[in-house]
Amino acid sequence: MFVLAGPAIASDGSAAGTECGVKSHALIPVETLGPGESLLVPVWIRGDRVGAHTLSMAIGASTTQSTRALTTGCKMRTRKFEIDLVVTPSLRVNAFVRPSVQNPHERILGIEIENVQSGLDIQLVQSTFTSGHYELLPLRTGTTPRVVQIGSKQTVNLMYKARPRARDVQAQPEQFTISALQQYIFAKDKPTAVPAPIRLVHSNAVLGHQGIDSTHSSLQAYIARSQAHRRRTMLCNAYPLIPEKFHSALFPLYETFGIDFVLFWSETGGKGRTGHHSITGIDLGVPHDYINEALTPPASGAARMWLKDTEHDRQELIQSIANRSAASAHRTERTLDVALRLTGVRRVSEADALCVADIEVSVYNHSWQHAYNATLRLISPSESDQASETKPESSGPQAAWTWCGVTTHTLSVDPLGSVCVQAQVACSALGIIDVGMWELSATAVNATAATSPYAKSLECKLHPLHPSFINVTI
Numbered sequence: 001m002f003v004l005a006g007p008a009i010a011s012d013g014s015a016a017g018t019e020c021g022v023k024s025h026a027l028i029p030v031e032t033l034g035p036g037e038s039l040l041v042p043v044w045i046r047g048d049r050v051g052a053h054t055l056s057m058a059i060g061a062s063t064t065q066s067t068r069a070l071t072t073g074c075k076m077r078t079r080k081f082e083i084d085l086v087v088t089p090s091l092r093v094n095a096f097v098r099p100s101v102q103n104p105h106e107r108i109l110g111i112e113i114e115n116v117q118s119g120l121d122i123q124l125v126q127s128t129f130t131s132g133h134y135e136l137l138p139l140r141t142g143t144t145p146r147v148v149q150i151g152s153k154q155t156v157n158l159m160y161k162a163r164p165r166a167r168d169v170q171a172q173p174e175q176f177t178i179s180a181l182q183q184y185i186f187a188k189d190k191p192t193a194v195p196a197p198i199r200l201v202h203s204n205a206v207l208g209h210q211g212i213d214s215t216h217s218s219l220q221a222y223i224a225r226s227q228a229h230r231r232r233t234m235l236c237n238a239y240p241l242i243p244e245k246f247h248s249a250l251f252p253l254y255e256t257f258g259i260d261f262v263l264f265w266s267e268t269g270g271k272g273r274t275g276h277h278s279i280t281g282i283d284l285g286v287p288h289d290y291i292n293e294a295l296t297p298p299a300s301g302a303a304r305m306w307l308k309d310t311e312h313d314r315q316e317l318i319q320s321i322a323n324r325s326a327a328s329a330h331r332t333e334r335t336l337d338v339a340l341r342l343t344g345v346r347r348v349s350e351a352d353a354l355c356v357a358d359i360e361v362s363v364y365n366h367s368w369q370h371a372y373n374a375t376l377r378l379i380s381p382s383e384s385d386q387a388s389e390t391k392p393e394s395s396g397p398q399a400a401w402t403w404c405g406v407t408t409h410t411l412s413v414d415p416l417g418s419v420c421v422q423a424q425v426a427c428s429a430l431g432i433i434d435v436g437m438w439e440l441s442a443t444a445v446n447a448t449a450a451t452s453p454y455a456k457s458l459e460c461k462l463h464p465l466h467p468s469f470i471n472v473t474i
Contacts, residue, residue, distance in 0.1 A: 091114065091115060091263075108139070126208070177250060339364065353429070359424065368415050376410075403435075
């Protein structure tokens, strides 16, 4: 009688497949087999690269009898074998992000799914999202799940609304990275503490008749391993001058504003093949490039470098991190944004065609670190000297309206907060008009003085990027 070997253990005592860097994975728990018995071991293989592959596997067994070993000095017998397999493309899945017109705090996440298989129709079973800040909701009405089928060589888009879970998020992983990286660069002792756990939000959208438990099942471990592999690869490529052994003490596994996505599908009719695809680390474009803040020396001063070469290594590390941040600063998202909403329309008098539209102007702060003092100035089309700078291209009428009443507002916006002000538009004719003409000047409150040439400016002047149409009707 033999006992199959249990989970592999790394040299430092941690389990295989964790952040210690061990690449092997234990596939079966400890089992006992009698003479002539057999054990079936199901194995999930993630084929993320198309082509021919060779899978290496090993089995170890030892006797449970108290007699002496079968061979002197031999405590376990092992057998290694290889499996050749070919990964063919099944689905092509891409993610894209769009701003939300109704609420600038939200984002619209689109998932493009293409069935590249020949002669095989599939149906989607469930989409699962994991995030530390956002809750994902489908952009569709009704509570009855509908079956989504994709024919061969066909493409469908799934649209979701990414809604912030709470406005008081402290972004603990990002704060931890700033402090730990600052200590790593400027302090004498390197950081060793691990980050605190982050509370993740799991959002499941059932696309068929029956959902899948991906939170308390073995799929959760698969999702975490996929995230760990992506995170490790990304950090090694982005920060080549930081040894990998320090990554766990500098960068948490999950960031607050990232999203992991898993899509489950099956062959049409619920029979035959099934599969799942995943995309980890979807960036919603919220401005949170916080790494540059760690390049500023701490208030107590940096540790003194006695050797010139050591100081040179520090400056080289700082420059490489700054270059990485500059290369990734390609997002068009802004720290603050403005949304306009029509709340009511009234006629000035029965004999006059002049109408007044009440507009609610909301200023949103996307930053989780800084509060802002801002000045909002509403600009009318008659101010031709500034209209060209503050007005995006549109086909709406320009001369039929003007802002009236108070057109300059001073306000303060908390981190991840919003402030609303009331404004009025006078219109000489009914219809659809574009009132998106404004200028927002903002400065961060109690911001630390920029003592590093790599620090980002905390002052901004913003203008509208898109038209803001309202329908003026009585």
